[in-house]
Structures are given as structure tokens and as C-alpha cells.
Amino acid sequence: MSVPRVALVYGLAVTGRAVARALAEHGVRVVAADDHPSAEGRSLAELLGVELLDAPDDATLRSIVAGVEAVFPSPGIPDRHPLMRIAAEEGVPLMGEFDLAREWDARPIVAVTGTDGKTTVTTMVAAMLTASGQRAVLAGNTDVPLVAAIADAGADVFVVEASSFRLGHTQRIVPQVATWLNFAPDHLDVHASLGAYEAAKARLWAYLPPGATAVANADDPVVMRHVPPGGAVTFGVRQPAGFRVTGDQLVTGDGDVLLAVGELGRALPHDVTNALAASATALAAGATIDAVREVLRDFRGLPHRVELVGEWSGVRWYDDSKATVPHATVAAVSGFESVVLIAGGRNKGLDLTAMAEAGPRLRAVVAMGEAAGEVREVFAATCPVVEVDTGIEDVVARAAELARPGDVVLLSPGCASFDWFGSYHERGAAFQEAVRVMVGSRAMEVQR
Known part of the structure; x- marks a missing residue:
């Protein structure tokens, strides 16, 4: 068109x-x-x-x-x-901004979609391409829409975070590499149904040009049932896949060793999956294997995505404010053995009972915000649940009371932030400040 x-x-x-x-x-x-x-x-x-x-x-x-x-x-x-x-x-x-970019610019696009991990993977891919000598520009569901990014005459390739909102309004997107990370219920406050959300994601692969590469998560059955007729490069840790973990090593589809899991900048379960996805995507887009290895070793994650805030009295505090769906909360909890979970906020029309999968790893839950009652119902039969409706400082204080040495206190809300905060960034920053204030005050008490 x-x-x-x-x-x-x-x-x-x-x-x-x-x-x-x-x-x-x-x-x-x-x-x-x-x-x-x-x-x-x-x-x-x-x-x-x-x-x-x-x-x-x-x-x-x-x-x-x-x-x-x-x-x-x-x-x-x-x-x-x-x-x-x-x-x-x-x-x-x-129509959407991707349609305009396609009409006005012929430079290659690497597009990444998925319920979770889009920003992390696109950031890693752009870094891998840059380390390979290409000028890669991040665009899409970022501070710079793709239709604005194409004004940059010096860019060699655009690495696009393709949200369902953008894909759903697009007539046609024609990326050279198109990666679908995962699928879980989300954004049902915007999409008409779960089926509409899935259909929006699937548009990523609908019009791949000749020679383009689809990259798919072999562990996700929804993703795999949409694989284009020409097939896909796969990644995964549970099902047979091209990019995989063999022993303790990350391996490419050709059998080349990328590095050992322990060499990753971060090696929580979702970090390993993201590393495989980013490697498969970047190599398909022309990155060198040495550049991929370099970024995998150096990448330490992005703010508010299972970000370590600090440690006090044997308890580690993590900010995962970006986790706005139950699927992301479960993934975050799976990286730890004993967790005091902070969850809640504004439900986006999702079934929060999916978070129950995290139950066996939980010592306790602090439920907050508009969805506190829903969170309590999910975990009431699993572990102690405390509801807090008086602000993030009190949330942090109650979590500290519940935690024991060796535990992790994890803010991973499974809900949007828009009841108490203007964004997940604001929520994460407030949580981090509350933790620092709490730790500082307790340290002063010990010194007295």
C-alpha cells in the first residue's frame, strides 16, 4: 500500500x-x-x-x-x-509507522517482538551489530519511533522493538530478521481479545521478504505454531533447538560454542534464554561470532529488570518493576530459591492466577495497589500474604520484616504501575529509594 x-x-x-x-x-x-x-x-x-x-x-x-x-x-x-x-x-x-518506514527507506530492519524481553534482546542485538562494525540504531517501541529513526542517514541497520500495538496497526512489515521471543497473556486492556493480541504478534512473520530469517523460541508452542512455511532458526533451553545449551555451554545452530553459561554477564534462567535469542538474531543479521561473545560477557542487564538494588543482613533486594504480566513474574522468581515477592498494581485485564506457579519458591508475598486483593487470593493457600495500601515505603518495610537471611526480596509486580505511579520506571526508582532509605536507617541503628 x-x-x-x-x-x-x-x-x-x-x-x-x-x-x-x-x-x-x-x-x-x-x-x-x-x-x-x-x-x-x-x-x-x-x-x-x-x-x-x-x-x-x-x-x-x-x-x-x-x-x-x-x-x-x-x-x-x-x-x-x-x-x-x-x-x-x-x-x-x-496504518502504522512501520508502513511509512517501508515506503521511505530500504535499509535493513531487524525486528523483535514478544511478551517479555524485547528491550533487553534488541539492546543486546544492537550492541552485537555495533561491535561487528555496523552502525545499528534502536527504534520502534523506544524513545525513537522507527519513522523518526530513518532520518538518520548514517544508520546501517535498524533494530526495532516491535510491540503488538505497532504490529496490530501495520499493513505490512518486511524485516530481514524477525524474532519472536515468547507469548503470554498481556495488554487485554487494549486488545479486543487474547486472540487479537496473538494475531498482532503473528504479523511480524506475515510478509517476510525472500532471504529473510525468522527466529523462533522452540520452547513456546504459540510461537512455534506461527513459524513461516520456510522454517525458522530456533533457540531454547527445554525443547530441541538450534541455539541451545549443551552441558554448560551456549551453542549455535552450527554447533559453534559461544561461551559457558558461567561466562555470561548475568546467568539467571531468563538471561540464558535472552542470550540465545540475541545471539541467533544478531548472527542472522550479520554480526560476527566474536562480537556476539563480547556482548554476552559484558551485558549486565537493563534497569528495573531483575536489577540488584543491594544487600542487607543476608537479604538481597531486586527491582523487577518492568514485570507487568504474571508470566514475567514467574520467570523472575524462578531464578531464586527463597523469595519474598512484592506483587500488585493495576491489573491489565489479565488472569493473575498464572502467578501461582511461583508459589513453591515463595516465603511470603506483599500484595500492593489496586490488585492487592487479587494477588492475595492467588497466594493465600501457598504462603503468608500481607496487603499494603499505604505506599511503597510501607511495602518495603513489611517485606523486610518477612525476609530471612538467604532470602531475596523481589519487586516483580505482574501488574501495571498506573495506580500509584506514572510508569514502571517511576515505580522501580521509588522502590530502590525506599530500600536505600530503609537499609541506611537500619545501619545507623546498628551503629548506635
């Missing part, structure tokens, strides 16, 4: 603003709308001379949609929004 001559951009957050700017710069007449326009969105609309509709009613929206050739919903506009229904009824296609 070619670029439209007139388009509606709905939502002027980071990606919507980038799309509106790019369309306008390419001579497309743009109309914009936003349910809650920000100052940044209003300023951009004024700068571009774009009409901005503030929370249009259905009749107004229908008249606008009927007069455009394509609709660009910002990532996160839910499937239940009237925009989706009206666009379908008017026969106007939805």
Missing part, C-alpha cells in the same frame, strides 16, 4: 507526533485528533498547520474518517475505541 495523500493521525504522544511530522514533511495532508491533547501535541499541530480535534464525538469522527485515505492510530489506542469501528465501517485502512 502506498503512502496516502490525506491521513488522520489519532493520538499525539511520542509516536503520533513523529508520524504526523513525517507525513507532513512528505507532503501528506494531515488531520489530527486526540482524546486528551497534551501541550506537546498542541504545539506540534500548530507548528505543522494541522487541524487538531479534541476528543471528537462519533459523528465528527466519522465525517473526518470518511474524508481521509488512511488512519494512523497511536500505539495503545484500544481496539474498543470508536475509531476502530468507524474506520472499518467506512472502509478506511489502519
Whole structure:
């Protein structure tokens, strides 16, 4: 599908603003709308001379949609929004930033999707390609949308974090390497159903060009049932796979040893899986095996992803605030023997009972936020559960009371942050500060 001559951009957050700017710069007449326009969105609309509709009613929206050739919903506009229904009824296609990038730029794309691990794996892949002498630029579900990143004339390859929000609104994405990490229920507050979420992820492999490589998690049955007819390079630790662990060594599909598990910068179970996925992806995209080994040794993880905050009286404290789905919480807990789990927040329409799988490793649970009651019900028959609704400082204090030497206290909420905090970053930072304050005050008490 070619670029439209007139388009509606709905939502002027980071990606919507980038799309509106790019369309306008390419001579497309743009109309914009936003349910809650920000100052940044209003300023951009004024700068571009774009009409901005503030929370249009259905009749107004229908008249606008009927007069455009394509609709660009910002990532996160839910499937239940009237925009989706009206666009379908008017026969106007939805498009996304990946469509524009495909039309305007022919440089290779390495795309990564999955419920968990996208940011970590794309970061590792970009580092591996950079260490191999390519100029790799991170884009997509990051601070830089792909449609903005392609303005960088010096980039050799774009490593794209492809969220379901972006894939679901895309007509066609044509990556040279396309990696699907895993699948678990998520974002049911945005997608119409679990099936719709799965279908959005599967679009990653729908239009692979000749010579492209699909990379698939052999351990995930949902991922494997979508493998393209041409097959895929696989990675995994439980099922037979190309990139695998043999003995204590990470091995490529050709049988080359990457390094020993103990040589990884971090070697929790999910770190091993991410290392295999990143290696398979980067090598398919042209990285050298020496560069892959270098990054695997040096990579220490990203903030708020099972990040060690500190240790006090034999108890280690970890921040895994990025874990906003039960699947991620279970994966984090599996890396430790005895855990005081901090979980809860705002449920994204998910079944939290999936977290029960972590039960055997738990000493206790501190349930917080809007979903505290749901969390309590999940673990009530497994271990002691304490509900806290008075802030993160009290959450940390109760966790400290429950922990014993040798335990790990793990913030891995399984829920979104938007009840108490503006983002998972903010939640993680608040947790880390509360831990430091608590440890500092207790150290002072000991010195007295």
C-alpha cells in the first residue's frame, strides 16, 4: 500500500507526533485528533498547520474518517475505541509507522517482538551489530519511533522493538530478521481479545521478504505454531533447538560454542534464554561470532529488570518493576530459591492466577495497589500474604520484616504501575529509594 495523500493521525504522544511530522514533511495532508491533547501535541499541530480535534464525538469522527485515505492510530489506542469501528465501517485502512518506514527507506530492519524481553534482546542485538562494525540504531517501541529513526542517514541497520500495538496497526512489515521471543497473556486492556493480541504478534512473520530469517523460541508452542512455511532458526533451553545449551555451554545452530553459561554477564534462567535469542538474531543479521561473545560477557542487564538494588543482613533486594504480566513474574522468581515477592498494581485485564506457579519458591508475598486483593487470593493457600495500601515505603518495610537471611526480596509486580505511579520506571526508582532509605536507617541503628 502506498503512502496516502490525506491521513488522520489519532493520538499525539511520542509516536503520533513523529508520524504526523513525517507525513507532513512528505507532503501528506494531515488531520489530527486526540482524546486528551497534551501541550506537546498542541504545539506540534500548530507548528505543522494541522487541524487538531479534541476528543471528537462519533459523528465528527466519522465525517473526518470518511474524508481521509488512511488512519494512523497511536500505539495503545484500544481496539474498543470508536475509531476502530468507524474506520472499518467506512472502509478506511489502519496504518502504522512501520508502513511509512517501508515506503521511505530500504535499509535493513531487524525486528523483535514478544511478551517479555524485547528491550533487553534488541539492546543486546544492537550492541552485537555495533561491535561487528555496523552502525545499528534502536527504534520502534523506544524513545525513537522507527519513522523518526530513518532520518538518520548514517544508520546501517535498524533494530526495532516491535510491540503488538505497532504490529496490530501495520499493513505490512518486511524485516530481514524477525524474532519472536515468547507469548503470554498481556495488554487485554487494549486488545479486543487474547486472540487479537496473538494475531498482532503473528504479523511480524506475515510478509517476510525472500532471504529473510525468522527466529523462533522452540520452547513456546504459540510461537512455534506461527513459524513461516520456510522454517525458522530456533533457540531454547527445554525443547530441541538450534541455539541451545549443551552441558554448560551456549551453542549455535552450527554447533559453534559461544561461551559457558558461567561466562555470561548475568546467568539467571531468563538471561540464558535472552542470550540465545540475541545471539541467533544478531548472527542472522550479520554480526560476527566474536562480537556476539563480547556482548554476552559484558551485558549486565537493563534497569528495573531483575536489577540488584543491594544487600542487607543476608537479604538481597531486586527491582523487577518492568514485570507487568504474571508470566514475567514467574520467570523472575524462578531464578531464586527463597523469595519474598512484592506483587500488585493495576491489573491489565489479565488472569493473575498464572502467578501461582511461583508459589513453591515463595516465603511470603506483599500484595500492593489496586490488585492487592487479587494477588492475595492467588497466594493465600501457598504462603503468608500481607496487603499494603499505604505506599511503597510501607511495602518495603513489611517485606523486610518477612525476609530471612538467604532470602531475596523481589519487586516483580505482574501488574501495571498506573495506580500509584506514572510508569514502571517511576515505580522501580521509588522502590530502590525506599530500600536505600530503609537499609541506611537500619545501619545507623546498628551503629548506635
